[in-house]
Amino acid sequence: MGNYVLRRLMIAIPSLLGISLVLFCVLALAPGDPFEELATNPNVPPEVRAALRAKFGIDDPVFVRYFRWLAAMAQGDWGFSFVSRMDVDQLILQRLPATLFVVGLSQLLAIAIAIPVGVFAATRPYSLFDQIASTLAFVGFSLPTFFTGLLLILLFSITLDWLPFVYRSDIAATGWRWWWEQFRQSIMPISVLGFFQAASMTRYVRSAVLDVIRLDYVTTARAKGLGEKVVITKHVVRNALIPVVTLVALQMPAIFGGAIVTEQIFRIPGIGALLISSILANDTPVIMAVTFVFACLVVFFNLVADVLYGWLDPRITYR
Amino acid sequence: MAGSTPASLTADAGVAKTRAYSPGREAWRRFRRHRLATISAGILLVMITAILLGPFIWRVPINEIDFTARLSTPSMKHPFGTDDLGQDLLSRMLYGGRISLAVGFAAMFVALTIGTIIGAIAGMSRGWLGTALMWVTDLFLSLPQLPLLLLVIYLFRDALKATFGPEGGVFVLIVVVIGGLRWMPVARLVRAQFLSLREKEFVEAARALGASRLRMVVRHILPNALGPVIIAATIDVAAAILAESTLSFLGLGFPPDIPTWGRILYDSKDYLDIAPHWALFPGAAIFIAVVTINFIGDGLRDALDARRVI
Numbered sequence: 001m002g003n004y005v006l007r008r009l010m011i012a013i014p015s016l017l018g019i020s021l022v023l024f025c026v027l028a029l030a031p032g033d034p035f036e037e038l039a040t041n042p043n044v045p046p047e048v049r050a051a052l053r054a055k056f057g058i059d060d061p062v063f064v065r066y067f068r069w070l071a072a073m074a075q076g077d078w079g080f081s082f083v084s085r086m087d088v089d090q091l092i093l094q095r096l097p098a099t100l101f102v103v104g105l106s107q108l109l110a111i112a113i114a115i116p117v118g119v120f121a122a123t124r125p126y127s128l129f130d131q132i133a134s135t136l137a138f139v140g141f142s143l144p145t146f147f148t149g150l151l152l153i154l155l156f157s158i159t160l161d162w163l164p165f166v167y168r169s170d171i172a173a174t175g176w177r178w179w180w181e182q183f184r185q186s187i188m189p190i191s192v193l194g195f196f197q198a199a200s201m202t203r204y205v206r207s208a209v210l211d212v213i214r215l216d217y218v219t220t221a222r223a224k225g226l227g228e229k230v231v232i233t234k235h236v237v238r239n240a241l242i243p244v245v246t247l248v249a250l251q252m253p254a255i256f257g258g259a260i261v262t263e264q265i266f267r268i269p270g271i272g273a274l275l276i277s278s279i280l281a282n283d284t285p286v287i288m289a290v291t292f293v294f295a296c297l298v299v300f301f302n303l304v305a306d307v308l309y310g311w312l313d314p315r316i317t318y319r
Numbered sequence: 320m321a322g323s324t325p326a327s328l329t330a331d332a333g334v335a336k337t338r339a340y341s342p343g344r345e346a347w348r349r350f351r352r353h354r355l356a357t358i359s360a361g362i363l364l365v366m367i368t369a370i371l372l373g374p375f376i377w378r379v380p381i382n383e384i385d386f387t388a389r390l391s392t393p394s395m396k397h398p399f400g401t402d403d404l405g406q407d408l409l410s411r412m413l414y415g416g417r418i419s420l421a422v423g424f425a426a427m428f429v430a431l432t433i434g435t436i437i438g439a440i441a442g443m444s445r446g447w448l449g450t451a452l453m454w455v456t457d458l459f460l461s462l463p464q465l466p467l468l469l470l471v472i473y474l475f476r477d478a479l480k481a482t483f484g485p486e487g488g489v490f491v492l493i494v495v496v497i498g499g500l501r502w503m504p505v506a507r508l509v510r511a512q513f514l515s516l517r518e519k520e521f522v523e524a525a526r527a528l529g530a531s532r533l534r535m536v537v538r539h540i541l542p543n544a545l546g547p548v549i550i551a552a553t554i555d556v557a558a559a560i561l562a563e564s565t566l567s568f569l570g571l572g573f574p575p576d577i578p579t580w581g582r583i584l585y586d587s588k589d590y591l592d593i594a595p596h597w598a599l600f601p602g603a604a605i606f607i608a609v610v611t612i613n614f615i616g617d618g619l620r621d622a623l624d625a626r627r628v629i
Contacts, residue, residue, distance in 0.1 A: 018458045030474035150588060150598050154598070260465055
């Protein structure tokens with residue numbers, strides 16, 4: 001098992017390098033010179049400008065700059081945020097837990113909805129329940145997260161006044177009170193993201209179960225006299241989940257995209273909101289770093305999916 | 320019913336010998352069986368007609384400011400109400416709808432072109448080129464799209480504005496970037512189709528008759544691979560409309576004087592408590608456009624997938 005994880009890690013490294021290359025190319029191709037202001041400032045003599053350019057290596061060939069940038073990123077030197085007046089890695093570490101909290105819980109919610117609904121719908125194909133579930137799933141993933149977020153705010157915060165619509169990271173309460181407030185402010189963001197994910201996941205689960213349920217080994221299991229419940233949970237679902245894991249892993253980029261929107265609507269202080277505010281404030285080091293962190297998260301969760309895949313499907317050799 | 324698929328199409332034709340349909344009519348007949356898809360096609364058609372012809376009938380300028388009618392709810396004078404400057408929302412939405420749908424279709428076209436070319440090359444090559452192209456495709460699939468979209472728009476916006484003007488620059492940028500980040504599923508589909516089609520007898524016959532590689536691809540393989548590509552293209556339109564709305568909703572898409580649906584929603588979100596109609600109309604428009612296109616895609620899947628016998 002350890003060997004298998006290690007091998008997967010070795011595969012993840014080239015894709016991280018590829019992503020960093022794409023990001024760097026985008027940055028290098030972008031018009032605009034960080035020293036433009038110096039060039040137009042008559043008080044800065046040309047020699048000083050040339051010395052500065054040489055010091056920061058602006059005129060070096062692109063691949064030299066890429067490797068220098070990569071080395072700095074690997075050493076944790078991610079630059080300095082001019083807007084927040086602190087190191088970028090510190091800033092991101094502060095913001096990351098909120099994002100992971102919301103994304104993680106919404107993912108759990110999505111799984112908790114999608115697997116039972118998908119399995120139930122697939123065991124009764126074309127029944128009323130199946131048709132309603134399929135239609136709702138279709139509507140669910142066509143509803144943009146920013147619109148559902150606004151609708152929920154309109155309903156629960158403005159009309160009914162039950163839930164707060166601004167997420168606060170500094171709740172002035174302790175003990176149970178804190179947990180209650182945290183729960184109340186998390187309901188809406190988590191359900192917006194969770195239902196959106198659950199909609200597409202339900203469709204995957206349904207079609208995966210439908211593929212498996214007609215196979216001969218399921219008939220064998222029934223013929224052995226196993227109860228329907230055991231056949232479905234032990235024999236069908238476990239095998240049906242194998243392709244679902246892959247499809248969910250492919251959805252990871254979309255999940256983090258949804259997290260950016262959700263954080264923006266509910267003002268959750270996560271890295272998605274940080275990205276938007278940095279773009280509005282022209283804070284390039286932070287923008288680059290957050291984009292790279294998002295890429296790392298996607299690669300990391302793909303890795304988790306690979307490991308899960310190995311656990312679900314013993315035919316995959318760990319060697 | 321599931322499980323009652325006959326062994327082959329010919330076996331079925333022998334039983335139900337009624338009339339022979341052309342492939343186009345057959346596809347239309349199957350599409351109509353999907354009731355929600357047919358209804359969706361009707362709704363989308365009405366919407367597109369309204370967007371195209373509406374501005375000629377509803378002749379209120381999109382930027383006519385009227386402070387006396389500020390944030391007014393829907394009425395005879397303003398069927399969709401007004402925004403905080405008293406601008407008529409119906410005419411703004413009709414105008415914005417053109418942009419939103421144009422972005423959707425143009426981005427789909429970009430994604431389809433890139434995806435088909437890359438998928439075709441990868442599907443035809445038997446050497447390292449196909450492997451390398453698929454590695455690039457997988458790499459792009461694991462890129463976080465929205466952050467990258469935001470990054471590219473942030474970096475290139477000003478330069479393109481200078482070249483193409485404020486409206487054209489943002490349009491070109493958004494279309495190219497959304498299309499450029501959505502070609503991967505198309506490429507994989509086309510490659511998978513090519514891998515099986517290139518071994519078929521009719522392709523071999525074409526090769527035996529001396530057809531060049533290009534002719535084989537364009538005349539024989541591509542038309543047969545078109546079904547799944549059309550379905551993917553339909554769904555891509557919906558995804559591109561969503562992506563553009565998301566960008567505009569985050570305030571990083573089109574400038575404020577171009578009221579796309581996402582942009583109207585972005586402007587409305589601070590007035591949610593006093594003017595909910597302002598957010599509900601554009602939000603509903605985005606939702607209806609996306610859900611109808613997705614349903615049409617589902618209907619096309621039934622219509623164009625020849626293996627499936629209904």
